[in-house]
Amino acid sequence: MRVLHTADWHLGQRFISGHERTDEHRHFLNWLVATVREQRVEILVIAGDVFDSGSPSNQALELYYDFLLQMQATDCRDIVVVGGNHDSPATLNAPARLLRHLRVHVVGCVPDCFEDQVLVLNNAAGQPGLVICAVPFLRDRDVRLSVPGETAEEREARLKQGIADHYARVAEVEHVWQLKSQGLPVLATGHLYAAGAAPSDSERTIHVGNLGQVTAEHFPEIFDYVALGHLHRPQRVGGREHIRYSGSPIALSFSEIDHGKEVLLLDFAAGKLGTLTALAVPGTRRLLRFHGGLDEVVALLVAYDNTGYLLPAWVDVEVRSELTQLEVAEALLKVIQELDRKQVEVLARRHLRLVKLRPLGDTTDNEEPLTPSLHDFTERQVFAQRLESEPEAGRAEPAGGI
Secondary structure (H helix, E strand, O other): OEEEOOOOOEEEEEEEEEOOOHHHHHHHHHHHHHHHHHHOEEEEEEEOOEOOOOOOOOHHHHHHHHHHHHHOOOOOOEEEEEEEOOOHHHHHHOHHHHOOOOEEEEEEOOOOHHHHHHEEEEEEOEEEEEEOOOOOOOHHHHHHHOOOOHHHHHHHHHHHHHHHHHHHHHHHHHHHHHHOOOOEEEEEEEEEOOOOOOOOOOOOOOOOOOEEEEEEEHOOOOOOOOOEOOOOEEEEEEEEEEEEEEEOOOOHHHHOOOOEEEEEEEEEEEOOEEEEEEOOOOOOOOEEEEEEHHHHHHHHHHHHHHOOOOEEEEEEEEEEEOOOHHHHHHHHHHHHHHOOOOOEEEEEEEEOOOOOOOOOOOOOOOOOOOOHHHHHHHHHHHHHHHHHHHOOHHHHHHHHHH
């Protein structure tokens, strides 16, 4: 059996200032269909966060359903989709009965019948070939009962134990052990934050508190592979080759610019995982950070070459300078206006003002003080200075004497 593991598509995501990611997602999904066809993938597993929002846009929904339709023209027999913390279980589950006729198995949340999380998928000969324990994102109500007066530490311990118990219970479903004893491999999914894993800026905390507690040891040994989602950096859990985050297929924040994007190709043979191959996802847009002095940043912007990418690069700019906010803004604006927006676009600009510090005991007043910037004051200080500059006659008297 050949399986492809992917996760964290976040269809419908809007980047800084509402910039759409539709073109990037469309290119990825077209590439994924071609890859499934070329690699002769039999089962596709999507480990949560199909959408970026619980109320996905029409464009995001169109991308999703169009992809599922294109997949019908490949050799992939089954698609397994589990819900993530960004997904609405109702949105994912609504067409589940219809999609089942297309061999798309959707588990948007923990089902009423617990055993419905266990899927037995046939091989090319029409015989059972793989067991999938399709565990979605586990919410508080799925894994624990609240206890009056519990401390934060007790709550975290109960969450940790509840998640571990859920996986143990799935593994103990009777026909899972029966099929495992007959030589079938078992794959489990999950959408969670495991201990030792490295998050990026774009992941939201799943529960309040420290979630880095679920460890590799919490997944029963019966699982030949654990396909995880939620963290956007491809990585192993606890050094285990068979417990993996596939990561997101596109960079979802500037903190992910150094992450290689990939999907994971799994080959099961003789009842266990045989080989695991990471397939690099081709990028269509670069996210860049140009940080430094004004001249350095300007030089990087002017010299940037976007050759090899279909879409213009998006840049995060941070200038560190002793100049005022206005001076930096004017200099940057002049350069940005001359850039080819089909090649590069500045999405974020920040100015960190450098202030010259005098040696201790130096009371000389030879140097002219730097002109303060608006960013040198707190909101309260700005408000106080505004009140001081307001003429007494211009202040409104309170109505009603109070």
